[in-house]
Amino acid sequence: MSDRYGDIFSGHPHTARRTVPRVDADPDLVVEDAASGFCGAVVGFDRSYDGDFVKLEDARGAVRLFALREAAFLIDGEPVTLVRPRTPAAARPTRSASGSTRVEGLRAKVAAPSRIWVEGVHDAALVERVWGHDLRVEGVVVEHLEGLDNLAARLTDFGPGPGKKVGVLVDHLVTGSKETQLTTGLGEYVLVTGHPYIDVWQAVKPAVLGIPEWPRVPRGEDWKTGVCRRLGWGTPQEGWRRVYSAVNSFRDLEAPLLGAVERLIDFVTEPGGPF
Template identity: 85%
Template sequence: MNGHDSYGGDIFTGHSRAKKRAVPRVTAERDLVVEDAASGFCGAVVGFDRSYDGEFVKLEDARGAVRLFALREAAFLIDGEPVTLIRPTAATPKKETRSASGSTRVDGLRARVARTSRIWVEGVHDAALVERVWGHDLRVEGVVVEHLAGLDNLAERLADFAPGPGRRVGVLVDHLVTGSKETQLTTGLGPNVLVTGHPFIDVWQAVRPAAVGISAWPQVPRGEDWKTGVCDRLGWGTPQDGWRRVYGAVESFRDLEAPLIGAVERLIDFVTEPR
């Protein structure tokens, strides 16, 4: 023998004389779902990073965990097939097809005539965050969001509005947990009123801590104003300063906690159902 083993090598790589199959190059557009071939981590493309080690892609899985992976040859899988991801070029940006809520964006949108049905939220911060994430969807559906200036005004507002078939009200409530004052104020309101909410003390807390650059929201003792206490503990200045940080950190549904996302989606479905 001449020392060359024509049958040796890794059987999974094919014969040494076999022509290697070209690995397709795929542009790593935002929200493209891929799997890292080495670790099995599966997630959507949410960004990129660059260091002295080279280019990296950021992947976010279904639980919100974000990890960095090097943009190496054949390092990823799509539908089980190896691909090489490449970073999009600035000269050919992808046209955004998704709204901030994750829904399909409607091009050339003209706002629909407002429905009679309404969504009510407790305060201006709740209304601003709902508009920031779901504003496109609300204009497509013709849904108006109004704030109550406090849940104590709910009964009076409902009496004036007189909900009925085709005239529904969806109410988004903070701190909607068993035994709370909020729960007591929102029970037995009839079939044309739907109350949903989240367990957080304030809608600020429904913004993911990572989005505002903190590890967790501070604990504020009962009896102390929550927003003031948060800003004091984080060194954010006044509650007005803190709100600017919170509002500016929210770009899409990915920056919000799941209970708030689910609550708003249910309200939109409720007030847009046919009679």
């Protein structure tokens, strides 16, 4: 006997399965987290034992991590499943971590005579992390001084002059500081720039590290040790690993550091006379 009613459950709104589109999480794609309502542009990814996460940056510069789960995001109000894109060779990023145009097929360039000097290894590592591509294009070498007290002796040995300039990046370069006193009157072929932060760690935006702000450490206490103790980060070595791994591009750094480094690069790559 034929079934005059057919399958009464087919097409029922409670049983029909809706297909949620899968969308590549390309850089700068704007999406909304369906659970929290946080809306931002894709600026990077992270991976842990819990799986893959996407970094979203909102209009105010706040960055948050979200798990790449099924139907967890909205685009124009419609649910989507974000997937980490597989970037083919023909579609590699056209921008470097500093935001400049990426030069493909770059070969090592003979180092230029001019140099950029920074105070310590952490400064050098962050500069390389963000501006490494640009510096290799220009053939500019970044060296660390192992302390600003060594600057005068290093300049004497180096002998800055036309076509052989030195750009110096300094932490805590504020009026009346020891750093300011050590970096005045160095001549037309030396440019000193810097940022107001006690340590270059502070030039990393707190939001990318998942903290509301950098802790205040009393004068006289080692700053890195004090920060790690207050944040529960363990040793300064463990804290540095957190800071370094959180930086993926210029978006993760504060504006004073960005401006300081860009000025130094312009200075040491400009041919001829002083800046």
